[in-house]
Amino acid sequence: MIINHHPFTVNESGHLEIGGLDTVMLAEKYGTPLYVYDVSMIRNNARAFVQSFEALNVTAKVAYASKAFSSIAMLQVAKQENLCLDVVSEGELYTALQADFPTDRIHLHGNNKSPREISMAIKNDIGCIVVDNFYDIDLISQIAKDSGKKVSVLMRVTPGVESHTHEYIMTGNEDSKFGFDLQNGQAEEAFRLIEKQEHMHFMGLHCHIGSQIFETEGFKVATDLLFNELIKWKIQYDYTPEVLNLGGGFGIRYTKEDEPLPHQTYVEGLVQAVKQHVQEMDIPMPEIWIEPGRSIVGNAGITLYTVGAMKNIPGIRNYISVDGGMTDNIRPALYQAKYDAVVANKVNQQATDEVSVAGKCCESGDMLIWDLPVPKVEYRDILAVFSTGAYGYSMASHYNRLPKPAIVFVENGEDKLVVKRETNEDITKNDLSYV
Numbered sequence: 458m459i460i461n462h463h464p465f466t467v468n469e470s471g472h473l474e475i476g477g478l479d480t481v482m483l484a485e486k487y488g489t490p491l492y493v494y495d496v497s498m499i500r501n502n503a504r505a506f507v508q509s510f511e512a513l514n515v516t517a518k519v520a521y522a523s524k525a526f527s528s529i530a531m532l533q534v535a536k537q538e539n540l541c542l543d544v545v546s547e548g549e550l551y552t553a554l555q556a557d558f559p560t561d562r563i564h565l566h567g568n569n570k571s572p573r574e575i576s577m578a579i580k581n582d583i584g585c586i587v588v589d590n591f592y593d594i595d596l597i598s599q600i601a602k603d604s605g606k607k608v609s610v611l612m613r614v615t616p617g618v619e620s621h622t623h624e625y626i627m628t629g630n631e632d633s634k635f636g637f638d639l640q641n642g643q644a645e646e647a648f649r650l651i652e653k654q655e656h657m658h659f660m661g662l663h664c665h666i667g668s669q670i671f672e673t674e675g676f677k678v679a680t681d682l683l684f685n686e687l688i689k690w691k692i693q694y695d696y697t698p699e700v701l702n703l704g705g706g707f708g709i710r711y712t713k714e715d716e717p718l719p720h721q722t723y724v725e726g727l728v729q730a731v732k733q734h735v736q737e738m739d740i741p742m743p744e745i746w747i748e749p750g751r752s753i754v755g756n757a758g759i760t761l762y763t764v765g766a767m768k769n770i771p772g773i774r775n776y777i778s779v780d781g782g783m784t785d786n787i788r789p790a791l792y793q794a795k796y797d798a799v800v801a802n803k804v805n806q807q808a809t810d811e812v813s814v815a816g817k818c819c820e821s822g823d824m825l826i827w828d829l830p831v832p833k834v835e836y837r838d839i840l841a842v843f844s845t846g847a848y849g850y851s852m853a854s855h856y857n858r859l860p861k862p863a864i865v866f867v868e869n870g871e872d873k874l875v876v877k878r879e880t881n882e883d884i885t886k887n888d889l890s891y892v
């Protein structure tokens with residue numbers, strides 16, 4: 458069943474269900490705000506990527522970008538689905554180790570990796586480090602040498618696509634803090650330097666053009682630019698890449714305005730773009746790696762809130778306030794991101810009103826949704842916001858000293874607490890007395 462374009466069901470009581478479970482029951486059982494994930498949706502998203510490569514007979518790695526949502530339980534699911542893992546910090550790597558994630562399937566990213574992070578990665582024999590800048594080359598080489606190891610690396614490049622022509626390609630443009638620039642020769646300089654490092658094994662190139670992308674054209678443009686460079690390197694240095702990592706960024710539906718492509722279409726677009734060049738250059742097909750984050754977990758997660766105070770400004774607006782806000786979902790405040798929601802205990806009732814959903818933080822910008830059509834909303838109703846599975850919990854904060862919500866996984870008709878709700882004691886546990 459589709460509710461406001463989201464694949465969820467309603468039960469006989471008119472309550473929203475997730476994974477076959479009543480969301481109002483979950484809110485009562487675990488309290489709100491509450492993040493709830495339908496694990497079968499996570500698995501289906503992961504499998505859609507993996508199976509699309511298999512169907513095309515292309516050797517590939519699908520690395521879940523754990524920045525979208527990292528917790529031990531989530532990484533256990535990623536492990537079960539045979540995904541690889543993209544981590545960008547000591548904390549994300551530590552979580553992966555705690556989840557017993559196979560280290561040879563972990564890739565470390567970062568535009569400012571610390572010596573500690575690099576050492577931790579090398580000590581744990583992770584699969585690959587993505588070199589982002591000249592400091593990385595020196596640091597990684599030195600630490601690998603000191604450890605007596607050879608580290609596999611990819612080199613992140615910024616293809617230099619002008620953002621006014623492709624506005625969604627924000628991390629692939631020349632003026633970016635990430636990666637080596639292809640246009641100004643820094644990528645080639647880095648390539649020559651990496652090739653000389655005894656303690657590095659150079660596997661190929663990485664490029665990530667941006668996030669929440671709804672078409673394949675941008676990936677094609679970036680791939681074309683990568684190959685412009687690779688053709689030069691083939692002629693000059695007889696170099697052919699083993700791996701091309703084309704990043705993540707595949708879009709998902711937040712509201713009915715969003716029209717994401719099926720996972721398969723993104724994969725087909727990428728593979729087609731690479732294959733064309735590979736054939737022209739007459740070189741073996743490299744392994745294709747991708748790093749989806751949002752498109753694995755985004756639509757699998759919802760957030761449940763309890764409605765509290767309401768304020769009507771006649772002729773202007775109806776505000777309803779919920780018991781969370783920018784602390785558990787910063788995206789509306791940070792990116793003007795749009796979300797859709799339903800009153801979970803009144804899904805079958807006709808929308809008669811329009812409300813704007815405010816968070817409880819001491820900040821006017823703490824708004825989750827503007828102008829949401831709803832039935833008559835009452836104190837203690839449960840609001841379910843869709844597609845909060847990516848960059849919600851992972852970007853959560855303690856602003857106003859609000860504790861982070863709990864996380865519940867549902868699968869096969871069962872619910873399981875996978876992250877405990879924080880307490881006031883958790884919030885103050887690192888505070889030290891000054892008297």
Ligand SMILES: Cc1ncc(COP(=O)(O)O)c(C=O)c1O
Pocket residue numbers: 522525543566628665667668669704705706707748749750751752847
């Ligand atoms: C290098 C890299 N890989 C992967 C991702 C994941 O992106 P998304 O969650 O949009 O798939 C990001 C974030 O944009 C990223 O910076």
Ligand SMILES: N[C@@H](CCCC[NH3+])C(=O)O
Pocket residue numbers: 524668669788847848
């Ligand atoms: N955090 C962003 C995406 C950034 C992805 C990391 N490069 C979001 O919520 O949309």
